[in-house]
Amino acid sequence: xxxxxxxxxxxxxxxxxxxxxxxxxxxxxxxxxxxxxxxxxxxxxxxxxxxxxxxxxxxxxxxxxxxxxxxxxxxxxxxxxxxxxxxxxxxxxxxxxxxxxxxxxxxxxxxxxxxx
Amino acid sequence: xxxxxxxxxxxxxxxxxxxxxxxxxxxxxxxxxxxxxxxxxxxxxxxxxxxxxxxxxxxxxxxxxxxxxxxxxxxxxxxxxxxxxxxxxxxxxxxxxxxxxxxxxxxxxxxxx
Numbered sequence: 001x002x003x004x005x006x007x008x009x010x011x012x013x014x015x016x017x018x019x020x021x022x023x024x025x026x027x028x029x030x031x032x033x034x035x036x037x038x039x040x041x042x043x044x045x046x047x048x049x050x051x052x053x054x055x056x057x058x059x060x061x062x063x064x065x066x067x068x069x070x071x072x073x074x075x076x077x078x079x080x081x082x083x084x085x086x087x088x089x090x091x092x093x094x095x096x097x098x099x100x101x102x103x104x105x106x107x108x109x110x111x112x113x114x115x116x
Numbered sequence: 117x118x119x120x121x122x123x124x125x126x127x128x129x130x131x132x133x134x135x136x137x138x139x140x141x142x143x144x145x146x147x148x149x150x151x152x153x154x155x156x157x158x159x160x161x162x163x164x165x166x167x168x169x170x171x172x173x174x175x176x177x178x179x180x181x182x183x184x185x186x187x188x189x190x191x192x193x194x195x196x197x198x199x200x201x202x203x204x205x206x207x208x209x210x211x212x213x214x215x216x217x218x219x220x221x222x223x224x225x226x227x228x229x
Binding site for chain 2: 004031033035040041042043044045048055056091093095102103104105107108109110
């Protein structure tokens with residue numbers, strides 16, 4: 001399968017613990033996005049990378065959140081000191097370069113976080 | 117920033133009927149409008165998109181229309197089938213530079229056999 005891969009698919013943790021999600025984008029896609037989706041809502045933008053550079057972060061991305069994309073390949077999203085409000089589906093998407101500045105985001109199946 | 121409103125939140129139709137989902141956007145600079153379909157347990161998948169230099173685009177049973185003046189765009193699905201049942205999201209964005217689609221809240225389409 002050459003699609004976007006996210007791990008783990010589901011994480012249950014206790015409040016105050018740290019969690020890390022990994023995203024492996026489609027090979028050679030230069031842009032990688034993280035979105036958050038809660039029940040009954042559309043995906044909300046968190047941050048995106050072009051190659052290894054993190055170019056923009058949403059106000060939703062508090063200091064407890066950090067994302068990295070070393071070497072411009074896979075990315076990790078870490079949430080420190082989790083809170084119940086962090087419970088959501090975390091979606092990763094990648095985008096190919098050369099699509100006229102727009103184009104399709106290829107989403108993974110998401111990592112669902114449940115904070116008890 | 118951009119704000120995208122989507123209606124209805126739920127749409128129930130009989131197989132063979134047509135379905136229409138409507139979205140409005142706030143930023144007049146937005147010029148690219150994709151539609152995504154999300155099936156249970158999966159990530160959203162692009163089904164059709166439209167750029168602001170055209171008013172309508174069609175792909176088999178689905179079509180999108182865009183009214184730039186009213187900042188309004190719609191998804192039309194004809195001859196609905198049970199496999200069309202899913203959550204549909206509209207999005208708006210400015211192409212080029214920081215391309216960051218803003219999504220609507222989604223419409224849950226239920227097609228009854």
